[in-house]
Amino acid sequence: MEDLKVALNDHADLVSELFEKLSAELRSGFRPAVDNFVGFFHAIDWKEPWLICLLLFHLSVLLITIISRKNVNFQLCLSMVAFTGVYLAERMNNFLGKHWKSFASQNYFDPHGLFISVLWSGPLVFMAIIIVVNTLFTLCHLIIKWKKAELRHRARLARDKQE
Incomplete structure (x- = not known):
């Protein structure tokens, strides 16, 4: 039973970490994606x-x-x-x-x-x-x-x- 609690806690930590990363990316907006696209576009002749x-x-x-x-x-x-x-x-x-x-x-x-x-x-x-x-x-x-x-x-x- 203890192993199950540890596994669930690890899973909850992983999900919260992924959620924090996603929310940080959403807060930064689309600016990095736009910059990457513009860089890709200008790199091509x-x-x-x-x-x-x-x-x-x-x-x-x-x-x-x-x-x-x-x-x-x-x-x-x-x-x-x-x-x-x-x-x-x-x-x-x-x-x-x-x-x-x-x-x-x-x-x-x-x-x-x-x-x-x-x-x-x-x-x-x-x-x-x-x-x-x-x-x-x-x-x-x-x-x-x-x-x-x-x-x-x-x-x-x-x-x-x-x-």
Whole structure:
């Protein structure tokens, strides 16, 4: 029983410590996060041709996603391509980290994969989220159509029984 009390006290201490850290971070506001983002943004040379092509690629995929919003099968394939791109991001980061001198002015591909996560995986996940939300809206509309048809069918059956 004593061991249980000690374990509970240790757990309570750990939770209170985590809560204090979280409240301290919330009190400091978003300033450190904004500073980190601005530093990340300024560290990148946005005029490099491969970065411009990457951004144009993501813009074109976004446009294709929006234009094809009525075609559910195509959107399913597009989401699979996006998820495959996210899945392969670690391998891409390793490969591009080894060969960065052939296309970039500096090595953006750190071992933790922050750059590839932000500029490759992030937009692809965003596109996949758009596709999922669009699919949910499509499903809601289909359910509404189905229920209306079901109600019409029941009304016809009730009318036929009365006659």
